[in-house]
Amino acid sequence: MTFSLTPSTSQAMTPNQALTSKVREQVDKDFSQRVATLGKLVRIPGIAWEAFDEADLERSAEAVAELFRSSGVFDEVEIKRAVVDGKPGAPAILASRSAKNGRPHVLLYAHHDVQPPGDDSQWLTPAFEPTAKDGRIYGRGAADDKAGVVAHLTAIETLKAVAGDDFDLGISIFIEGEEEAGSRTFRAFLDENKAKLAADVIVVADSMNWSPEVPALTVSLRGMVSQEFTIRTMEHAVHSGMFGGAIPDAIIPMLKVLASLHDDKGNVAVKGLNTYEFDDLPYTDANLRADSSLLPQVSQIGEGGIMTRIWGKPSITVIGIDVPSVAMSSNTLLPTASAKVSMRIAPGQDPDAALAQLRAHIEENVPFGAVLEFGEIETGKPFMADTSGWAQELAKNSLEAAFGNPMVEIGIGGSIPFIADLTEVFPNAQILVTGVEDADSRAHSPNESVHLIGLKNAMIAEALFLLIGNDLESE
Ligand SMILES: [Zn+2]
Known part of the structure; x- marks a missing residue:
């Protein structure tokens, strides 16, 4: 399906100054509370590897579900597990709200599980103690991918605050609980919950921007x-x-x-x-x-x-x-x-x-x-985004409005294997790989962190994307 702007709105596919300012104000207003929410999540060491306590992962899922419940946007927010080979996967959060009046449906993906902390002695601050320093928040998962969870939540609540409770955009939430452990039941989860997850656009918030000031869309994975x-x-x-x-x-x-x-x-x-x-x-x-860390003598x-x-x-x-x-x-x-x-x-x-x-x-x-x-x-399988769709264009414009700089297209030298599952189960969906990390985030390493300006800009960009998406009507 293709979407165009509704005749009733004068808004273009590019966020105008007024809307951008309004969204920025809204995000600014609650930002310290957003950071506190991120900190609360960082304190829960939810790790999906077998050697770690599953109770923490369940607490993590419950905390994330509660955030989306209290947004008041969804009729139901569930914690679900898919079963593969008789073994249940990690708890994931699933929620959806139907689109109305021919508006698009957007699926927002992130994951709440984190990498193990690794060598404690390498951490300058405790891994599961959120610590603010030099404009960044440090802690395991502060970037990958609890910042993605909080960015989605903020974008949805900003949409609600600006467009009103009765907005038309369809939204599904899928917050996975085992991404860092290989997404064993990801495909089964998609198949079992296909109706609730089906969307025109899938936003995978698990990559990075070029810097806190320069936005990026990840267009390819090897x-x-x-x-x-x-x-x-x-x-x-x-x-x-x-x-x-x-x-x-x-x-x-x-x-x-x-x-x-x-x-x-x-x-x-x-x-x-x-x-x-x-x-x-x-x-x-x-x-x-x-x-x-290439040695100086080595080419x-x-x-x-x-x-x-x-x-x-x-x-x-x-x-x-x-x-x-x-x-x-x-x-x-x-x-x-x-x-x-x-x-x-x-x-x-x-x-x-x-x-x-x-x-x-x-x-x-x-x-x-x-x-x-x-x-x-x-x-x-590798991934190459189709950059010709409306969602790609709107994402680019929203990112540029929020960050105030031109967007760059980046690749990733590694793989996100589940992206191939998304493209297979939802072949018609446009996939946007966005992120909150920057080059200094050190995901998976000790001293992981997220830059607060980059995080705020990512929230504003996603809120703008949802707000303009809410005004699009199918052709
Ligand atoms: Zn991740």
Whole structure:
């Protein structure tokens, strides 16, 4: 369905000054209370990993559900779990309110579970004690993704405050409880609750802005392919002093295969893989070096702009090799060696096709006729947003009005596997990947934080998006 502006409104697809000011005022007024709400959530260490207390995750879900209940926007706010293989998933919050008068329906997604705190000694402030410092709030989940939860809540309550209780926009809420633990029951949850979740636009608030002042939409995610394989050269191990020099151990062909995966410039040497070109952004070689802790003597690898290399080109990493450790080494020709190769693939690339190219490359590069056996594989689809829809345009305009700067399109070098599930279950929905994080948020790491100006701007942008969406009518 496409939506246009209703004839009754003079508002354009771009938020005007009056509306932007009104929304900013509204968000400003309650902002300290919003930050307090975020702090309350940060104090609940809801972690969906098996080793952690599930009671905390339930408390977290209950606290989030209560926030959406007290917004007074939804008829019912439920805490639900999908069951997969007889095992219930983590508690998720589900709420919806139907669209009226032909207005669009928007699904707002975030997750309330967080990463484990990691090494406590690395935290400068306690992980689950929200701490304000230098314009930021520190704490596990302060950014990823409890700030996303609070941004959605604020946007909805601002819509209600400005447009009145009886607004027409349809809204669904899905706050997942196991994103950081692999979203095991995500697909089942979508399938079971399809009617309540179905929407014209899905806002996934789990990414980042370029900075607290420069907004971004995440338009692509790389996909992933991994392949385990084993190379054999002999029936059993033999003494290197007796046969070394005439018989290849399995390590020689394994290292030759692994070395063949990159050319001399560090480009991926597997043929037939796609590249998606990104425009360069103000991100320098020095930024890359500092952010990645690359040693001063070591050069970068690969050709092309930085953004294209980390978001748009394939990359290959050898993530495991089974060989004896140095401590256990002996003068032996080893008969077998195994490795696991993980490949990030470009947005738009088919994972199965990429896997076939990787396997063909490995097969072609095994020397000496050594025996190759392929083992386990994993694949994850990449994502590329359709940036031609009205929602993308409205989001861009809302972000630019709220932040006061032009928006940039960014990619993510990693994957958010559940995005592929969203596109499969809701093929007609436009997906917007927004965020509250910035480059210094350190999601998943110690000293995670959210910048308060960035958070406020993200809230204003989302409220503007919902307010103008509330005035759109289907054509
Ligand atoms: Zn997240």
